[in-house]
Amino acid sequence: MATAYQNLSEYDFNSVPDASEMSIGIVVAEWNKLITEKLLEGACNTLEKHGVKEENILVERVPGSFELTFGAKHLAENHNLDAVIVLGCVIQGDTPHFNYVCSGVTQGITELNLMYDIPFIFGLLTTENMQQAEDRAGGRYGNKGDEAAITAIKMSDFACRLKK
Numbered sequence: 587m588a589t590a591y592q593n594l595s596e597y598d599f600n601s602v603p604d605a606s607e608m609s610i611g612i613v614v615a616e617w618n619k620l621i622t623e624k625l626l627e628g629a630c631n632t633l634e635k636h637g638v639k640e641e642n643i644l645v646e647r648v649p650g651s652f653e654l655t656f657g658a659k660h661l662a663e664n665h666n667l668d669a670v671i672v673l674g675c676v677i678q679g680d681t682p683h684f685n686y687v688c689s690g691v692t693q694g695i696t697e698l699n700l701m702y703d704i705p706f707i708f709g710l711l712t713t714e715n716m717q718q719a720e721d722r723a724g725g726r727y728g729n730k731g732d733e734a735a736i737t738a739i740k741m742s743d744f745a746c747r748l749k750k
């Protein structure tokens with residue numbers, strides 16, 4: 587959770603493994619596109635900063651966050667990837683819809699992590715309002731996309747090391 591104590595874009599550069607041989611899939615939700623495109627930009631920039639080649643970053647878009655699980659599963663099944671990141675932004679409204687979408691994605695991504703040998707990274711903003719989302723999409727609390735990219739690199743390195 588990003589707070590004044592934890593900026594999403596701050597990390598120790600040297601603690602991140604070399605990612606020049608990694609292939610990473612990213613599924614992005616089109617709902618709240620102004621936010622999710624910023625998450626995507628952050629994720630791609632951060633992956634490339636750590637060596638991932640542009641041609642080894644596979645980006646696919648789905649209509650909303652609820653579809654992220656399906657999109658991530660299909661990316662994993664049809665491509666040779668080291669990790670899949672999902673990026674979305676669910677903003678609380680007047681109905682309980684927010685809760686259903688958030689718990690659907692959380693459960694879906696958890697299940698994918700149990701089903702497959704590659705990590706699925708949860709880059710979903712779940713906020714009360716647009717300001718909180720902006721604060722976490724390149725605003726004062728950093729960018730959730732950066733955090734998701736670093737996590738993808740670390741977890742795919744983790745999976746690779748334990749396989750040997």
Ligand code: DLZ
Nearest residue numbers: 615617649650651652674675676677683
């Ligand atoms: C329907 C809906 C609503 C109300 N809000 C959001 C949201 O804040 N963020 C988001 O990513 N998607 C939202 N959606 C769309 C659902 O995720 C999904 O695309 C539709 O319910 C169709 O399955």
